[in-house]
Amino acid sequence: MSDNHNLFAALRAAFPADLDKPAIEVLDGPAAGSVYSWRDLDRATAMMANLIDSLALPPASRIAVQTEKSVEALVLYLAVLRAGHVFLPLNTAYQEAEIAYFIGNAEPAMVVCAPKNFTWVSRIAFSSGTAHVFTLGDDRTGSLLERAAHHGDQHTPAVRQADELAAILYTSGTTGRSKGAMLSHGNLLSNAQVLKSYWDWQPRDVLIHALPIFHVHGLFVASHGALLNGSTMLWLNKFEPKTVIAQFPRATVFMGVPTLYVRMLGEAALTKAQTAHMRLFISGSAPLLVETFDAWTERTGHVILERYGMSETVMLTSNPCRATDGARQRGTVGPALPGVGVRVVRDDGNACDTDEIGHIQVQGPNVFAGYWRMPEKTAEEFTTDASGGRWFKTGDVGKRAADGFITIVGRSKDLIISGGYNVYPAEIEGFINEMPGVAESAVVGVPHPDFGEGVIAVVVAKPGATLDAAAMVAKLKTQIANFKVPKHLFVVADLPRNAMGKVQKNLLRDQHKGLFA
Structure with missing residues (x-):
């Protein structure tokens, strides 16, 4: 498979030798108590990929998905990669006008939605020229699973090059129209491999997965981390602080947004004894208050690792994981990850001095190619300076300390x-x-x-x-x-x-x- 750069092929190669080991254990929702083995993931992704193949979609078709979180929804993502198409996850909160924009802009060949939304989603999809609309519920119901059940459980992953599209993630669109960030198989795999090493993933690691899977954090950083390490995931469709805290003695890694840490700090059950088995707590997607950082250390004895990334770049910087790499610093997002370039510049493009606030720009194998069908916007968001190559303008404002640690001060639009x-x-x-x-x-x-x-x-x-x-x-x-x-x-x-x-x-x-x- 060395000539195949399909991200799925790399994830599949990392499955443990014993495929009957547990891969995902579901803790809540309609499928609570279910355990999926690595063999189950392999077979289920094969059946779904075979179903997708049977539709004879054009090469590298977009497959848009707006469903509630479930293991089957993760399987669908993996099956889309396996079949060589482009995954387009959509926030479950999006309403009709927003979905109409995304479907009109991306022109997906296939759409998968929650059964309750089929009537209006299919109307939008069919009127936009989408040929196939399936449903997928969080209770293992829906036409997607019914159809996939008729297909075989063996499938050879489609051959893809590193620079070919794997996913399109629409940015939250706080200013103007949402833009579709085009991420390649190489973007996603390079970042997952760097994080596996930098965050010191261990053979015994078990991840508590309590994040949504329509976003970089839950879909790529968390899921890829566990899959690439052959680690079991304890799966929550919805975050519930008591449930998560109860699982800490069985787990070693937790990833969350700051709100989740604040909510857990409100629980008396959060103690040093309860978190003694945990190895790593990671926070991202929004700024972590220093007060939350300090309160967590005091209550649990663990220092939260803060990192920084975006839809367009996956992860860019991270506080150290190993003690040998240095101490984690509150209020910062750490130095650039290995292989990632981060610089801070003034309005005129010249480098800022140490601790001077400026515009954060980045480059590296993790940085996306551009925005879907927006060549002018793409050109606008990258630098053209001949000397230093092409840098992506993150839109974030921050400063770099003498030790390379980056502090985010805000968004340039803020x-x-x-x-x-x-x-x-x-x-x-x-x-x-x-x-x-x-x-x-x-x-x-x-x-x-x-x-x-x-x-x-x-x-x-x-x-x-x-x-x-x-x-x-x-x-x-x-x-x-x-x-x-x-x-x-x-x-x-x-x-x-x-x-x-x-x-x-x-x-x-x-x-x-x-x-x-």
């Missing part, structure tokens, strides 16, 4: 320019989050007649705490320059978030856009 001064929301949020009684905050800029943009803060109190907005603003005036101090501070019950736990600042900007009118 940068507030007030009265001609640059204001970085993350800096102000850091001061607000340290105040007594504050659970979290979000700082945004909204139109202002005098300053161009006015700084405002939206703050959530801890349970039982009462916050005094005026006193908080007065305190900030003693800590930061006046142009950075929020002109209004609102105390709210919670912040709007997307499915990966990221605060949706665009919604906050919309909500308050008329404040200074």
Whole structure:
């Protein structure tokens, strides 16, 4: 298989010699208690790949999938790779108008949806020229499994080159239309192999998989990690803090977004004794508050490993895993992963000094080729400097310390320019989050007649705490320059978030856009 760069072939080659060992154990949902062996995964992906082959789809067809999380949904992803087509996962929260855009833009040859959505999804798909629409439920029902059951359980993986498309991931689209990031077999495999080594995956490792699988974090980082290491996954369709904590004595690796760590810290069962068997806790997809980082260390004795990646690049940087590689640093996302280039530049493209805030740009075998059917947008998002090759402009703003550790300060689109001064929301949020009684905050800029943009803060109190907005603003005036101090501070019950736990600042900007009118 050495001349076949199909990602599935590499994952299949990593299956343990004993195919009857457990690969996935389901802990919740309709299939709770089910155990899938490695042989089950091999046979099920073969049957689904054979079904896909029988449809005689054009080469490298897009297969769009919007289903609830289940082992069968993961099997479908692997089967699409195995058959040599392009997997297009869609967030389960997307509604009709959004699905219509994605199907119209990607023109998939095949769509798989939840049985309850078949009526409206199939209407959109068929009217867009999609030939095949199947259903897949999280309870092992649906036409996809019914049809696949009639196919054989042997299948030779399609031959694919490293630069051929494996998946298209649509970005969350907080500004303008969602863009389809085109990821190749080589992008995904190179990143999975680097993480296997850098995160020191061990033969005994067991992963608790509690993330969605329509996103880089759950579908690629977590699933590929376990599959490439031949590790058992303890599978949760939905995150439930008590259930996860109860599984720590059986597991060694957990990956989560910051919200999951906050929710587990709210459980009395989270103790040093309960986490004693665990080897590694990883956090990503959104910034981890220093307070959460410290509270987790105090409660469990474990230091969370923070890392940084994007839909377009998979993982880029990571705090060290092995003690021999150095200590993990709170508030940072670590240095660049092996083989990945990360640089911080000024507006004019010149390199920033140590600890100077600038634009983060990246290159490496993990970086995507471009956006689906958006050549102008693709050209815009990459540099063209002849000397240093092609760098992807992440849109993130940050700084690099003397030791190479990267600190993310925010998104360039979140940068507030007030009265001609640059204001970085993350800096102000850091001061607000340290105040007594504050659970979290979000700082945004909204139109202002005098300053161009006015700084405002939206703050959530801890349970039982009462916050005094005026006193908080007065305190900030003693800590930061006046142009950075929020002109209004609102105390709210919670912040709007997307499915990966990221605060949706665009919604906050919309909500308050008329404040200074």
